[in-house]
Amino acid sequence: MxxxxxxxxxxxxxxxxxxxxxxxxxxxxxxxxxxxxxxKTTLFKLITGQLPxxxxxxxxxxxxxxxxxxxxxxxxxxxxTQENKVAFDYTVEEIVSLGRYPHQKGIFKNLTKKDLAVIxxxxxxxxxxxxxxxxxxxxxxxxxxxxxxxxxxxxxxEILLLDEPTNHLDIKHIFQMLDLLKKRQENFDLTVxxxxxxxxxxxxxxxxxxxxxxxxxxxxxxxxxLRKEDKLKMVYDVELKSRAHPTLPKPQLIMTPDYSVSxxxxxxxxxxxxxxxxxxxxxxxxxxxxxxxGVIGEGIQWxxxxxxxxxxxxxxxxxxxxxLQSWMTKHSIPPEQAVGMMTAVELEDAVFLEEExxxxxxxxxxxxxxxxxxxxxxELNRGVIQTVGTINIFLFINAHFSDGALxxxxxxxxxxxxxxxxxxxxxxIHSNTIATGTSTDAILLGxxxxxxxxxxxxxxxxxxxxxxxxxxxxTKKAIKKYLHRVYEGNWRQ
Amino acid sequence: MQSLYIRKFLxxxxxxxxxxxxxxxxxxALFALLxxxxxxxxxxxxxxxxxxxxxxxxxNDIARNEEMIIWNIRLxxxxxxxxxxxxxxxxxxxxxxxxxxxxADPYTIGVSSGAALGAVVVLFFQITIIGFGSFTLPVVSxxxxxxxxLVVFGLVRLSSRSLSIETLILAGxxxxxxxxxxxxLIISLSDRDSMTQIxxxxxxxxGMRGWSHIQLILPFMVIGTIILFYHYRELNALALGxxxxxxxxxxxxxGKTFILIGASLLTGAAVAVSGSIGFVGLVIPHLVRLVxxxxxxxxxxxxxxxxxxFLILADLLSRTIIAPKELPIGVITALIGSPVxxxxxxxxxxxxxx
Numbered sequence: 039m040x041x042x043x044x045x046x047x048x049x050x051x052x053x054x055x056x057x058x059x060x061x062x063x064x065x066x067x068x069x070x071x072x073x074x075x076x077x078k079t080t081l082f083k084l085i086t087g088q089l090p091x092x093x094x095x096x097x098x099x100x101x102x103x104x105x106x107x108x109x110x111x112x113x114x115x116x117x118x119t120q121e122n123k124v125a126f127d128y129t130v131e132e133i134v135s136l137g138r139y140p141h142q143k144g145i146f147k148n149l150t151k152k153d154l155a156v157i158x159x160x161x162x163x164x165x166x167x168x169x170x171x172x173x174x175x176x177x178x179x180x181x182x183x184x185x186x187x188x189x190x191x192x193x194x195x196e197i198l199l200l201d202e203p204t205n206h207l208d209i210k211h212i213f214q215m216l217d218l219l220k221k222r223q224e225n226f227d228l229t230v231x232x233x234x235x236x237x238x239x240x241x242x243x244x245x246x247x248x249x250x251x252x253x254x255x256x257x258x259x260x261x262x263x264l265r266k267e268d269k270l271k272m273v274y275d276v277e278l279k280s281r282a283h284p285t286l287p288k289p290q291l292i293m294t295p296d297y298s299v300s301x302x303x304x305x306x307x308x309x310x311x312x313x314x315x316x317x318x319x320x321x322x323x324x325x326x327x328x329x330x331x332g333v334i335g336e337g338i339q340w341x342x343x344x345x346x347x348x349x350x351x352x353x354x355x356x357x358x359x360x361x362l363q364s365w366m367t368k369h370s371i372p373p374e375q376a377v378g379m380m381t382a383v384e385l386e387d388a389v390f391l392e393e394e395x396x397x398x399x400x401x402x403x404x405x406x407x408x409x410x411x412x413x414x415x416x417e418l419n420r421g422v423i424q425t426v427g428t429i430n431i432f433l434f435i436n437a438h439f440s441d442g443a444l445x446x447x448x449x450x451x452x453x454x455x456x457x458x459x460x461x462x463x464x465x466x467i468h469s470n471t472i473a474t475g476t477s478t479d480a481i482l483l484g485x486x487x488x489x490x491x492x493x494x495x496x497x498x499x500x501x502x503x504x505x506x507x508x509x510x511x512x513t514k515k516a517i518k519k520y521l522h523r524v525y526e527g528n529w530r531q
Numbered sequence: 532m533q534s535l536y537i538r539k540f541l542x543x544x545x546x547x548x549x550x551x552x553x554x555x556x557x558x559x560a561l562f563a564l565l566x567x568x569x570x571x572x573x574x575x576x577x578x579x580x581x582x583x584x585x586x587x588x589x590x591n592d593i594a595r596n597e598e599m600i601i602w603n604i605r606l607x608x609x610x611x612x613x614x615x616x617x618x619x620x621x622x623x624x625x626x627x628x629x630x631x632x633x634x635a636d637p638y639t640i641g642v643s644s645g646a647a648l649g650a651v652v653v654l655f656f657q658i659t660i661i662g663f664g665s666f667t668l669p670v671v672s673x674x675x676x677x678x679x680x681l682v683v684f685g686l687v688r689l690s691s692r693s694l695s696i697e698t699l700i701l702a703g704x705x706x707x708x709x710x711x712x713x714x715x716l717i718i719s720l721s722d723r724d725s726m727t728q729i730x731x732x733x734x735x736x737x738g739m740r741g742w743s744h745i746q747l748i749l750p751f752m753v754i755g756t757i758i759l760f761y762h763y764r765e766l767n768a769l770a771l772g773x774x775x776x777x778x779x780x781x782x783x784x785x786g787k788t789f790i791l792i793g794a795s796l797l798t799g800a801a802v803a804v805s806g807s808i809g810f811v812g813l814v815i816p817h818l819v820r821l822v823x824x825x826x827x828x829x830x831x832x833x834x835x836x837x838x839x840x841f842l843i844l845a846d847l848l849s850r851t852i853i854a855p856k857e858l859p860i861g862v863i864t865a866l867i868g869s870p871v872x873x874x875x876x877x878x879x880x881x882x883x884x885x
Contacts, residue, residue: 086778112780125631125770126825136768140780147764193779 039064039197039229040085044094047084048253053092054080056253062246064196065227067220069240072250073274078233081250082201085231086117099196112140115197116190120205122182124174130185131170134161137192156192164188164218180211187215191222200232204239212236216243237264241288249273264289303486305399305436306392318385319371320344320403320432326484328377329444333358333480334366335377338441343376344482346405346430351382379480381428383407387519391512395504402508403432406516411459411473413466427476429455429516433509434484437501438491446495447483450502454509455479462517545829548822552836556613559843563609564601566851571597580606607745612737612846612860613839614748615805616815618755618797620838623812624819624830625759625794628766629787630696637798637812640703640791644710645679646672646802647733654729655717669747669803676799680791682706694787696773734859735806737846744804751800756835758793762786763827770825808861810868811838811845817875 040062048054054077062068070078083089085096087103096103098114106114116137124133137160138153149157161167164184169177174185183203190198198219204212220243223230234240240247241261249256249263251273257263264270265280270291277294303324312319325340335341347365355361362378383405392401409427433451456474466473496502564576575593579601622637630639637643649672652658660667686702687694718729765786768776773783801808815838816830823829845863852858 088774088777108777108782109780112778117775117778119775121772121775123772126628126633126820128767128770128825132767132824132826133771136771136779139764139768142764189779 039099040231041097042085042094043097045081045084045091045096046093047089047091048077048080049089052253054253055084057094058254060248060255060258062229062231064229065223066245067223067230067232067243069232069234069244069247070250071234071237071240071247071273076250076273077253078250079201080253082117082199082233085199086115087111109140112193112195114195115199116193116195117199117201118183118187118190118203119201120203122179122186127173127175129171130166130174130177131157131161133174133185134166134188134192137189140193156194160188160191163191163222180207180214183207183211183215187218195228197229197231200230200234202233202235205235212239219243237270237291240264241290242283242286261288264291303488305401305434305486308486309401309434311390311403313385313388315385316348317365317369318346318388318403318405319369320434321371322434322484324486325375326434327439327444327487328482328484329448330377330482331480332377332379332482334362334373335482338444339377341375341377341484343371344403344432344484345371345376345378346385346388346403346432347378347380348385349380349382353380353382377432377482379430379482381405381407381430383428383430383520384523387516387523389512389516389519391508391515393508395507396500398501398504399436400504400508401434402512404509404512404516405430406513407520408459408464408473408476408517410476410478411464411466412475412477413469413471414474416466416469416471428478428480429476429513430479431455431481431509431513432484433482433505434486435501435505436486436488437495438487438489439483439485439495440491440493443492443495443501444483444485446499446502447505448481450495450497450505451481451483451509453497454506455513457506458510458513458517462514462521464517545823548829548833549836552833552840555840556836556843559840559847560609560613563612563843563847564605566847567600567605568854569597569600571601576601603741607740607742608737608846609843611740611745611748611804612842614745614752615737615801615808616811616842616845617835617839618748618752618801619808619812620815620819620834620841621756621759621831622794622797622801623838624816624827624834625766625790626812627816628827628830629769629790629794630700631770631772632696632700633817634813635700636809637794637801638707638807638809640699640795641679641683641706641710642676642795642798643802643807644707644714645682646676646799647807648679648710648714649673649675650732650803650806651714651717651729654725654732655721657725666743666747669744672803673747673751673799676795676802679706679710680795680799684791694784699791731859732806735808735861736849736857736859737805737842738850738857740804748800748804751796755793755796755800758789758796759831762790762793763831766790766827766831767825806861808842808864810861810864810872811842814868814872814875815841817872821875 042058042060045058046053046056058081070081072078080089084091085103098106134157135149138149138157141153161170164187166181166184166188169181174182177185204215207215216239219230222228241264244261246258246260247263248258249269256273257266257269267278267280270278279292279294280289281292283290308324309320309322322342325342328335328339328341330336345366347362358380362380363373366373366376366378385405388403388405390403406429407427411427431451439447459473459475464473465471492499492501495505497506561573561576565571565573575597579593579598583602619637626635626637626639627633650668653668653671658667658671660670663670683702683706686705687698691698718726721729765781768779768781777783816834819830819834819837823833845867846860849858849860849863
């Protein structure tokens with residue numbers, strides 16, 4: 039739809055846009071990314087004809103731009119920028135009507151029935167029909183931008199050029215506007231060529247992306263190219279990490295500023311433990327890098343409260359998350375900064391173990407019950423049992439882990455747990471084989487992220503070994519306490 | 532349904548505005564023909580006008596002097612007042628739209644100073660071009676106006692590639708200031724008689740001009756008006772800014788040039804026949820915009836009608852307040868215009884707050 043052949047232009051020397059080749063297909067949402075001064079707006083002005091082309095050609099819908107009149111251009115493409123100053127008190131409807139300019143014919147150039155119908159339609163679409171008689175200048179930024187979008191759509195263009203149209207909008211209006219555009223793009227096969235500043239928004243909406251660097255294209259491709267951290271670093275000169283969007287198959291970029299707050303903490307003095315019959319609460323004075331499968335605080339996070347709540351043997355709620363949240367709130371623990379687990383085990387039997395292994399301070403809190411012990415390799419499928427007997431492990435380590443090392447750490451801790459069950463000969467009562475865990479085990483690793491960053495924490499590393507040892511010892515001790523309580527209870531009966 | 536109703540009401544409102552402004556022109560014109568030291572009844576006035584226009588030769592029963600007063604003195608004066616007022620108001624509306632500045636008026640870009648200089652030169656040197664007679668002054672004046680426009684264009688061309696608004700205003704101010712200084716210089720060099728003459732001319736007047744001046748202004752007025760009316764959509768589009776106007780398909784450079792030429796024709800001709808009458812071109816478009824909204828489709832024609840009626844009225848006042856002496860019409864327009872302008876401003880502010 040738009041084809042740029044060795045395009046150069048702009049008033050600077052060397053030209054701001056320098057020998058640029060690019061092809062944009064019909065019906066796609068194409069986004070141009072690049073820092074200020076990389077030539078994005080100059081490129082746009084070359085395409086709209088506002089700046090003279092010094093070399094190369096622009097083809098729009100197969101036609102050379104140089105041969106098109108202003109009116110013909112305006113019928114093919116509309117432009118939406120961040121500028122929204124309008125002189126005099128024109129009403130919304132009058133502004134939108136201006137979009138019909140290239141379509142008006144005859145000497146008097148009155149608005150025809152068709153013009154009015156188009157105006158009506160685009161105002162409906164952008165949800166501004168109710169403001170039709172309102173002076174444009176009295177509207178809010180987001181509304182103004184919707185009016186100008188309606189004006190652009192009233193041109194019935196095949197191509198929509200967007201020059202940072204959401205720049206001064208809040209996220210509500212950014213998403214509103216881009217959702218609307220995306221819908222229009224899909225339903226009307228509209229080609230959208232957009233300059234966007236926000237990389238993450240670009241990732242969510244663009245079909246294809248190009249990085250503009252010093253007036254030429256550095257990289258073109260689908261949103262996957264946002265995973266190329268080195269290219270992004272080259273373009274923007276900012277420390278970036280590409281991460282997955284939690285629900286969409288799109289990358290999202292996380293920026294790290296140059297400045298950093300030095301975090302030093304004395305591990306053994308950095309936490310407080312509160313233990314009652316109802317719950318155990320470990321509170322750190324700084325946020326820890328955590329990985330967990332807790333009911334609350336799952337995944338990789340930065341958190342500072344870690345709780346294990348006691349529930350009755352036959353607790354069976356369809357909303358365990360809500361329950362935990364309300365219990366935490368009751369005890370003034372902020373759920374959004376916490377990991378929350380539950381167990382039917384008596385909390386009195388919890389094991390607290392603080393050790394320094396190979397110079398790395400660690401602290402483990404384990405509650406264990408083995409009523410539901412399961413051999414995971416056993417083929418028998420008995421469904422999930424939500425009753426008594428769970429091993430909950432909290433492990434805090436004064437070290438600095440990469441995300442990969444966090445996963446390593448989970449493996450190391452799990453291996454140690456399995457070993458503890460094995461050594462105590464805990465059996466899966468259904469298969470009568472040695473159990474590997476219980477059906478509802480939970481684990482949490484919390485890292486202070488102090489000291490040198492470690493990429494590995496498996497059994498081949500010191501820290502991995504350390505994890506193994508402390509988890510093994512704590513779990514074993516906790517299971518023994520549990521067994522003691524069970525057998526003693528039986529004996530009493 | 533409701534929107535249809537509202538739209539109908541609005542188009543009706545606009546239609547009523549046209550009817551009202553047209554009526555205003557007729558009423559003020561008739562009023563101005565009626566009121567004077569020599570009272571002529573309305574029926575006689577209408578009789579004379581009808582008769583003269585369609586030359587039916589029924590004038591036998593009307594006194595010759597009445598006919599002379601109405602046809603040769605008052606009517607041309609009223610029509611000229613209308614033409615000048617209409618031209619200035621229309622040019623003002625166009626300049627305000629073009630320069631996107633509500634403070635712009637027909638005198639902003641210096642055409643009027645050029646016209647004034649031409650007139651002053653004629654008065655100072657007592658030039659008479661052979662064949663033109665008393666017509667010399669307006670002709671030289673129009674030439675002066677065009678010379679000034681060319682200088683302004685040249686300055687803009689030399690200093691900016693894109694005929695930008697800022698440069699245009701600045702060039703206009705530079706040229707106006709320079710010419711103003713030259714005019715002052717000429718005034719200070721002239722003797723008492725021509726000084727009075729010059730100053731009176733500069734204040735502006737539509738009296739004692741006759742039909743010849745109407746013939747002079749009319750072609751410029753018609754051409755200027757057609758050019759401007761034809762470009763009303765461009766004026767509307769320019770409100771978005773030039774880049775945005777370009778993007779909806781407007782040939783901005785061409786549009787701007789035509790609008791400038793059209794408005795300059797109107798201004799130059801009006802100044803040449805009547806002197807620099809201030810305030811009409813500034814206040815009238817404002818007033819009209821308050822009622823019609825900013826759409827130039829209606830602002831331009833209604834400004835014209837209202838501007839014409841306003842100047843007829845101002846002229847009437849200027850010759851009756853201290854009759855038989857006359858006040859300069861520019862004084863009247865400013866005396867009426869300023870308070871009205873102030874009131875409008877205050878009202879607008881209050882309305883906005885409410």
